[in-house]
Amino acid sequence: MTCESLSDRMPEVALGGESFHPEELRHLETCAECAHEWRLVGQASKMGQSIQLDGGGIAATVLHRLATEPAQSNSRRYAWFTVGGMAAAAALVLLVLRPGRVNHELPGTPPPSAAFQIPLVELDSLNGEQLQAVLESIDEPLETPSRIEAPSMLELDDQQLERVLRSLEG
Amino acid sequence: MTVMPGRQEDSDSTLVAAYRGGDQRAATVLVARHAPPVGRFLYSSGAGGGEVEDLVQETFFRAFRRIDSWREEASFRTWLFTIAGNLLKDAYRKNRGHKLLSIEERDFPDHHDPHTELAASETEQQLRTGLEKLPRLQREVFLMRVQLGTGYDEIAVALGTTPGAARVHYHHAVKRLKEFVA
Numbered sequence: 001m002t003c004e005s006l007s008d009r010m011p012e013v014a015l016g017g018e019s020f021h022p023e024e025l026r027h028l029e030t031c032a033e034c035a036h037e038w039r040l041v042g043q044a045s046k047m048g049q050s051i052q053l054d055g056g057g058i059a060a061t062v063l064h065r066l067a068t069e070p071a072q073s074n075s076r077r078y079a080w081f082t083v084g085g086m087a088a089a090a091a092l093v094l095l096v097l098r099p100g101r102v103n104h105e106l107p108g109t110p111p112p113s114a115a116f117q118i119p120l121v122e123l124d125s126l127n128g129e130q131l132q133a134v135l136e137s138i139d140e141p142l143e144t145p146s147r148i149e150a151p152s153m154l155e156l157d158d159q160q161l162e163r164v165l166r167s168l169e170g
Numbered sequence: 171m172t173v174m175p176g177r178q179e180d181s182d183s184t185l186v187a188a189y190r191g192g193d194q195r196a197a198t199v200l201v202a203r204h205a206p207p208v209g210r211f212l213y214s215s216g217a218g219g220g221e222v223e224d225l226v227q228e229t230f231f232r233a234f235r236r237i238d239s240w241r242e243e244a245s246f247r248t249w250l251f252t253i254a255g256n257l258l259k260d261a262y263r264k265n266r267g268h269k270l271l272s273i274e275e276r277d278f279p280d281h282h283d284p285h286t287e288l289a290a291s292e293t294e295q296q297l298r299t300g301l302e303k304l305p306r307l308q309r310e311v312f313l314m315r316v317q318l319g320t321g322y323d324e325i326a327v328a329l330g331t332t333p334g335a336a337r338v339h340y341h342h343a344v345k346r347l348k349e350f351v352a
Contacts, residue, residue: 007344008337015319037344040351043293044301044316048210053223059201062230063194071235 001027003034010038014045178203182246190237200246201230207317208250214313215258216302225261229254244328248320252328255310293351300350304343311336312343 001023012018020028028035177185177199188196208229209222217225232253233240240249301309310329314320322333322340329336 004341007341011315011319014316017319033348036348036351040297040344040347041316043297043351044214044312044347047294047297047317048213051206051209051213051219051222053205053209053226055202055205056198058205058223058227058230059198061227062201062234063197065231066234 003027003031006034007037010041011045014038014042183242186237186240186246189234197230197234204247204250205230207247208254210317211251211313212254212258214298214301214317215255215309216298217258225254225257229257232257244324245318245320247318248314248324248328251310251314251318255306259306296351297347300347303350304346307331308339308343308346311339312347315340 001021006024006027009018009020009024013020028038177195180188180196180199182200182203185196185200189200205226209226212222212225212229213219229250233250240246244252301312304312307329311325314325314328320328322336325331325336326333331339
């Protein structure tokens, strides 16, 4: 017999299901650690025994609640999840498609990843100032005259025209 | 508490089957049988004397509402202890990490409170304080062992761990509690 094996048996003995063997009893008399543990386990096994509960009242209240409080079924939860998911998806689409969102970005917002960049070949030929003008014009009301100095088709060479056509035709 | 004759001797499985079949008297017998140990578990886990009854009620409400999830892998009582433990955890989270059920502030002997007056003893308070400071798993394993006599295999199923880990948790709990209880 070891302290550990005695320790494993203590709860069963404390609850009255088993009893100590003579050898274990002798060990408890000489081993202060095991004696300490035995007092602890004995106390813990009886802890809260003096608490009085109104079992009849508890049962009645539980049954009343079960009868009156509707259960949140899985299908209802799933429905809310679906509606929530669709709403989130719709909000995301609106955010992406909303005109003028570029200028509303907070300072320091990281640039969109390459995966989300849409190739607009016709913008490739514009210089920095022209691109800025394009960006600013996106937020302007339609009736405001555009400040974009878009290059006329006539000013484009054959190669540039080809690229514009390819971008329009997809 | 009055229960229907003939039902007291029925096993938990029989009573649960009867309740599933619409017999509410079976639920009444189950509450009468298991409410006291569930209350002791909640009290030992840190619930204040005045809150134990409400928490026991909530434990049974949750248990009966999802009675189909009891598949007899663990005893009905051990399963109730698991629900009660989760209930305490939820209460703790809702309180944003503050102890909802503070032993130190609410449960030392108060002779104006009949619940604590009945329960208080110096050693018991030391033990409760120690239990409150244990990690949840250690506390639950310890209480399932010493208040129910549940074996490590069943504790492992109930708490989602292994029997070996449950045994380690138990011995860690004992070691730490020895520091609190003279």
